[in-house]
Amino acid sequence: xxxxxxxxxxxxxxxxxxxxxxxxxxxxxxxxxxxxxxxxxxxxxxxxxxxxxxxxxxxxxxxxxxxxxxxxxxxxxxxxxxxxxxxxxxxxxxxxxxxxxxxxxxxxxxxxxxxxxxxxxxxxxxxxxxxxxxxxxxxxxxxxxxxxxxxxxxxxxxxxxxxxxxxxxxxxxxxxxxxxxxxxxxxxxxxxx
Numbered sequence: 524x525x526x527x528x529x530x531x532x533x534x535x536x537x538x539x540x541x542x543x544x545x546x547x548x549x550x551x552x553x554x555x556x557x558x559x560x561x562x563x564x565x566x567x568x569x570x571x572x573x574x575x576x577x578x579x580x581x582x583x584x585x586x587x588x589x590x591x592x593x594x595x596x597x598x599x600x601x602x603x604x605x606x607x608x609x610x611x612x613x614x615x616x617x618x619x620x621x622x623x624x625x626x627x628x629x630x631x632x633x634x635x636x637x638x639x640x641x642x643x644x645x646x647x648x649x650x651x652x653x654x655x656x657x658x659x660x661x662x663x664x665x666x667x668x669x670x671x672x673x674x675x676x677x678x679x680x681x682x683x684x685x686x687x688x689x690x691x692x693x694x695x696x697x698x699x700x701x702x703x704x705x706x707x708x709x710x711x712x713x714x715x716x
Contacts, residue, residue: 539658544691548617
């Protein structure tokens with residue numbers, strides 16, 4: 524496949540495990556360039572139903588400490604390995620962008636569509652990171668749905684975490700995995716069926 528193939532970027536997209544992402548990460552200007560591409564998603568009503576929270580440097584470790592404490596609060600007899608796994612979740616990639624859905628309840632654009640727009644931003648950010656030579660992985664996990672984590676990150680009642688996008692320099696080439704065959708997923712609808 525040629526680099527001039529217009530679908531090359533989509534056809535070669537792979538997630539690099541966050542544990543395999545190291546320095547350097549994108550600097551401020553490079554991250555803003557990535558985000559400029561990532562925000563070009565369908566947005567019915569021009570609501571811009573998303574925002575970003577950057578985690579880098581010591582902030583990553585502080586969030587890890589918060590996760591470890593939260594794990595112990597939720598599971599007082601959690602094994603040390605479980606607690607330490609949560610503590611280390613944000614310590615690998617040098618930059619993590621938290622994509623937050625900003626939902627406008629009662630708007631003519633349903634909340635589901637607003638959420639899908641924010642999810643599209645996550646995918647577009649993965650593409651932008653890879654296009655600029657970085658590796659990236661979109662993760663959620665229990666912490667994306669935890670009220671205490673949302674509060675610590677400053678989310679309002681109408682906001683939701685849709686993804687933590689871990690970005691850095693890959694320490695390994697991400698292996699290809701088997702992809703679904705679209706021919707097996709495609710059906711044609713005909714009236715009266």
